[in-house]
Amino acid sequence: MTSIYGPVTDWATDFDHVDPEYNPNAHQIWDDLRENGCPVASSERYGGLWAPLTHEYVREVAYDTENFTSRGVIVSTARPIAEAPIGPAPPITSDPPFHQIARKLLLPPFAPKQIDPWEPEIRTLCRGLLDDMGDITPGESIIDAAVQYAQNIPVNVIARMLGFPTTDDEIFRGFVHDIVENVNVDPEEREAAIGPLDAYLDIQIEEHRANPRDDLTTYLMNVEIDGNKLSHEHVRGSIVLLLIAGIDTTWSAIGSSLWHLATHPDDLERLVKEPELMTFAIEEFLRAYAPVTMARLVAKDNDFHGCPMKENQWVLLPFPAANRDPEFFDDASEVHLDRAENRHAAFGLGIHRCLGSNLARLELRVAVEEFIGRFPAFALDGPVTWSNGQIRGPRKLPVRITALA
Amino acid sequence: MTAYSQGMRVQLDTEKCQGHNRCYALAPELFDVDDYGTAVLLVEGDIPAELEDKARLAVANCPEYAITIEGESP
Numbered sequence: 001m002t003s004i005y006g007p008v009t010d011w012a013t014d015f016d017h018v019d020p021e022y023n024p025n026a027h028q029i030w031d032d033l034r035e036n037g038c039p040v041a042s043s044e045r046y047g048g049l050w051a052p053l054t055h056e057y058v059r060e061v062a063y064d065t066e067n068f069t070s071r072g073v074i075v076s077t078a079r080p081i082a083e084a085p086i087g088p089a090p091p092i093t094s095d096p097p098f099h100q101i102a103r104k105l106l107l108p109p110f111a112p113k114q115i116d117p118w119e120p121e122i123r124t125l126c127r128g129l130l131d132d133m134g135d136i137t138p139g140e141s142i143i144d145a146a147v148q149y150a151q152n153i154p155v156n157v158i159a160r161m162l163g164f165p166t167t168d169d170e171i172f173r174g175f176v177h178d179i180v181e182n183v184n185v186d187p188e189e190r191e192a193a194i195g196p197l198d199a200y201l202d203i204q205i206e207e208h209r210a211n212p213r214d215d216l217t218t219y220l221m222n223v224e225i226d227g228n229k230l231s232h233e234h235v236r237g238s239i240v241l242l243l244i245a246g247i248d249t250t251w252s253a254i255g256s257s258l259w260h261l262a263t264h265p266d267d268l269e270r271l272v273k274e275p276e277l278m279t280f281a282i283e284e285f286l287r288a289y290a291p292v293t294m295a296r297l298v299a300k301d302n303d304f305h306g307c308p309m310k311e312n313q314w315v316l317l318p319f320p321a322a323n324r325d326p327e328f329f330d331d332a333s334e335v336h337l338d339r340a341e342n343r344h345a346a347f348g349l350g351i352h353r354c355l356g357s358n359l360a361r362l363e364l365r366v367a368v369e370e371f372i373g374r375f376p377a378f379a380l381d382g383p384v385t386w387s388n389g390q391i392r393g394p395r396k397l398p399v400r401i402t403a404l405a
Numbered sequence: 406m407t408a409y410s411q412g413m414r415v416q417l418d419t420e421k422c423q424g425h426n427r428c429y430a431l432a433p434e435l436f437d438v439d440d441y442g443t444a445v446l447l448v449e450g451d452i453p454a455e456l457e458d459k460a461r462l463a464v465a466n467c468p469e470y471a472i473t474i475e476g477e478s479p
Contacts (some may be wrong), residue, residue, distance in 0.1 A: 107442055108440050108441060111440055111441060111442035112442060283466070340462065340465065341465035341466065342465070342466055343465070343467065343470075344468065345468055351467055357426065358426055
């Protein structure tokens with residue numbers, strides 16, 4: 001479980017987003033690189049890694065499905081065994097033309113009108129987590145907004161949607177760590193990481209075969225492409241996607257938004273007083289603290305603005321960096337709760353736009369509304385721990401509650 | 406406004422739309438979404454003057470530049 005790489009020596013030429021220094025300092029690292037004329041950082045690590053850092057370049061890679069394949073979307077020392085165009089976790093790991101076929105199956109259950117009805121259940125969940133914090137004494141009580149709140153919300157919702165036991169939430173967070181964070185290890189260890197998750201899902205799929213019900217797992221087992229049911233690998237791969245992508249991403253977005261409010265009392269006070277700002281504030285949190293950096297593999301050798309990219313090297317898609325590019329956004333490094341023009345890329349750009357974006361937005365909005373509705377004043381009080389790797393968010397977020405509603 | 410001026414017209418490029426759903430959230434009077442989450446333009450021809458601000462908001466929040474106001478660059 002130890003990294004095979006040492007600390008980063010130079011962010012321009014020895015870039016490593018999994019270095020523990022990266023996520024806590026990401027905003028400064030991007031600004032420094034861009035200001036010093038390095039719009040694409042690089043590294044020999046992981047068998048070759050490129051990291052475009054401007055909105056223009058990130059967008060260009062996201063739209064280019066010829067030179068870049070989605071077969072691998074999490075940078076690691078290994079390479080996925082599953083071949084393009086399907087990849088190990090369709091549709092996120094799929095390329096055209098198969099991508100659209102696989103995506104079309106999953107778009108309807110995540111369309112706004114299917115997701116909106118989840119709001120009351122999510123609200124009840126959030127209120128229950130706040131209740132579980134016990135008696136709060138304003139000015140004295142310190143709670144962990146990541147551990148006691150944010151990390152529990154998306155995992156519960158996606159487990160319910162998939163028809164999995166919500167009591168397995170700790171197991172799911174373990175899978176997320178193994179798949180998303182434990183990437184800089186010996187390649188054999190990396191390749192073995194998927195084993196326990198696949199084994200868990202095989203059991204869940206068997207259980208659904210015996211007891212089919214109204215959930216996404218049963219849906220995926222029954223849905224057809226051209227009259228044929230999906231292969232077991234496709235069903236399981238899509239569940240891997242929904243489970244992994246649906247947990248630490250939104251957990252990070254909720255945590256980062258609360259971190260902002262815990263460190264910017266004026267914004268917190270304003271949001272409490274002007275709830276009509278919420279729609280714009282949520283988008284601004286998503287812009288300024290986008291949690292998800294995606295990745296691609298170079299499909300064929302190409303020259304990307306002077307960078308000699310070789311087949312099978314990794315290319316990061318740091319949407320969070322694109323969202324703070326001063327060439328694209330006015331006042332990019334400042335949070336404006338009422339930012340009216342906001343073409344942020346927190347959910348990606350192009351054909352792989354986050355399938356769960358409607359659910360993520362709903363969870364984020366309800367989670368923030370309920371938290372500040374219960375605790376209209378709170379402040380950071382203790383060290384924050386940030387995640388490692390492609391998903392950026394606080395994993396420990398101690399806040400002192402200073403007022404109750 | 407002169408006798409020759411027209412009202413505002415909105416265009417939606419459904420090929421560019423990837424279902425970010427910002428327009429439907431910000432201007433539901435002008436945009437709906439289909440079963441796949443793709444935007445659907447609700448108004449043909451000139452849009453009511455009181456919805457012009459909302460139309461501009463939808464344009465300014467589409468990450469894919471799928472929405473334009475006729476005669477204006479996105």
